[in-house]
Amino acid sequence: MSTNPLPSPGRPTFGVEIEFLIATLFMGTEDPDEGVKDLPPVLRIPNEALGDRYGYVNRLVKEVLDEFLPPKSPLTTVGNESMRSILQQYNEWTVDHDASVGQVGNSLYQIVGVEVKTPVQFSSPNSFKAVSLGISAITSRFRCTVNIRCGLHVHVGAVSELLPLEQMRRLASLVYATEPLLYSLHDPIRRGNYYCRPLQDFATIGSPDGEGVVELVEHIQNKEDKWLCSNYIGTDRRHGEEPLSAREQYRDDSHIEVFLATRQSGHFEPFTTRGKSSRDINILPEVHSEVNPRVSAAQLSSLQPPVEQARQRNIPRMRIPRFSTEDHRTRYEMSQRSGCAIPRHELKDLLRRGPATSVFKAVYRIYSQPATCHISELLSASERPGINILGHGCYWVGDTPSRRTIEFRLGEGSLDGEWIATWAKICVGIFKFALYSSACQFIDVLTKCDQAMKEDGSYDIVDLLDDIGLFAEAEIVERRLMANRYRWNLSFDESEYELLFAAALS
Structure with missing residues (x-):
């Protein structure tokens, strides 16, 4: 199964x-x-x-x-x-x-x-x-x-x-690793916005010296109201076991005792609810029959589905922006004038904290956690992170309905229908790659993201989209980056222009 x-x-x-x-x-x-x-x-x-x-x-x-x-x-x-x-x-x-x-x-x-x-x-x-x-x-x-x-x-x-533990580990690792690349698709001022704070700058997981990681885990383990998530709903899901909604539905002591018995040393059998097991399916209608036929052909012509095929890169590789203390202060002042700046004390903490921890150190911290709620807390970045996985935390487990989603909040406001759809496809693509890519593909992307944090111009958002199979979206992103090159003060590897020109002539 x-x-x-x-x-x-x-x-x-x-x-x-x-x-x-x-x-x-x-x-x-x-x-x-x-x-x-x-x-x-x-x-x-x-x-x-x-x-x-x-x-x-x-x-x-x-x-x-x-x-x-x-x-x-x-x-x-x-x-x-x-x-x-x-x-x-x-x-x-x-x-x-x-x-x-x-x-x-x-x-x-x-x-x-x-x-x-x-x-x-x-x-x-x-x-x-x-x-x-x-x-x-x-x-x-x-x-x-x-x-x-x-x-x-x-x-x-x-x-x-809810996502099971192993999938949450992969997803959390990937969003941490790719976050700087995803931010590069938007105005740099977004990184100073109160409503989408970067994980690498503000979340516990990004702390260079690990400050707060151990204390946070101990805090979760010691809270009585989180025991149910940490030891039952939020733990791993084995082959053959039902989705986590079954654990949410059956939370009496007898079910939990049986579950814990399967997690004891020497036991590897799958946990299933008692009695006849049947999985219900939620059916969402498709939208192909819902578009009003009166909409003009001209409007639809600009919305053709992308052709996904291997492609040739068209722009030089972009250097991931590195932000100095002055850059952080400038973004803070601009955001403050618009009423959406991070609190001043958080800016001071950011300047004192320094560069974020490396990708694989963060991955190690994520994979060390025993339950999804621990990972949710590590990546919380206070209340409004740029990539929000709090929907999988302990707070939302139980009878109260809530969104079981990963929320990508870092996107800047737009009224460009093509770009909004493209950004949605990119977010979905990150989710799918985290859950379904092979181990070697997954580790390869993490390795490249880790290298990008250490070496300018070695890997950028266009490379990432090509690696996860979003070729049509990569084409759109190339045009977006070049159109905003000067407004966002982007830097490219100029030495690659000659290589691209030669490839175009060949």
Whole structure:
């Protein structure tokens, strides 16, 4: 029996949270940009909606999404009530007011912060296409923008299952190793943002001298309310055992005693719940039949699925940014002006802490942990890390429904539908590679990421995407890096230009 926790092997589920701003005006107010070519009409707030301005805007955005991407049929799930509740919360596009991404500076408009959440979907070309199409629909109807406070969050998971210990070890190791490469796809100021703090800078796992690692593990072990996760739900999952949702469902003493007996020295049999064992499957509908046929062919033509094939690199290798004390202070000051800076005492701790620990030292710390909740704490980076695995911590185990996802929070706000879909594909690709790659492929990527921390220009995000099979996404990333080369102050290995030119002529 396979230990794969996914109902559909190799197809994780994902959802995207897009934060942006919509420009509005009250009735009778002059439009400061009237007559600008190709600009959508400004959204006017009628007098009767002034008392519920945010709700009025949210309803209009939802109507546009429903027009282009009609709501799905009700989610079909068979399983325990907790898992069903989790998925039903994310069964359709939702639109909410987001006060955290309000106006920065002066504006002639009344700016409304909006957060759009996509439904939970299995990863597929059609589901990524739907994300891009939804954003295009919004930007064609409203005057939208993003600022330094806006983020782009991607949740990736195995439907509503917790990841077993071995998969969490691999995933945590990979996100720690690849984090600097993933940050290089966004404005460097994101590293100073309170809402997406880097693991290597702020999490216990990245401490160069290991300060706090032992104390944190002892703290977890000594907390009585975490015993259930540390010794039962969050431990390893053997070949032939049921997904972890079965352990969540059966938490009485008799089941735990049987489980612990299988973990004693000399015992290797799989633990299964008593009685007839049957695994329920959560079925998520596909999106290929949900796209409104009235959408023009021109809109769909830009959303063709990528052709995945081996390719030739087109740009020189990028040097991973190294941040000095002055760089950290500059990013902090810029973030502070926008109201999203990390606390000053955390900046002092970062400057005192110095460079992060190496990849394989961090991997050793991760693999030394006996349960997923320990790993979750090690990579917590306070409350809002750039890559958040807290959904697999002790706090979320039990009867209260929660998202069982890995949340990639480090993305900067964007209204480019193609890029949003591409970033979602990259996050899903990291998740899939961590869970399903062979041991030699996995270790090879970790080794290259470790080398990148020590040697400038030896390995970059384009190399990573090629190594994990995201060839079409690597092409898009190359264009993105070159387009933002000067704005982000990126540095490339200039000696590679001649090699690339010669390869192009051959």
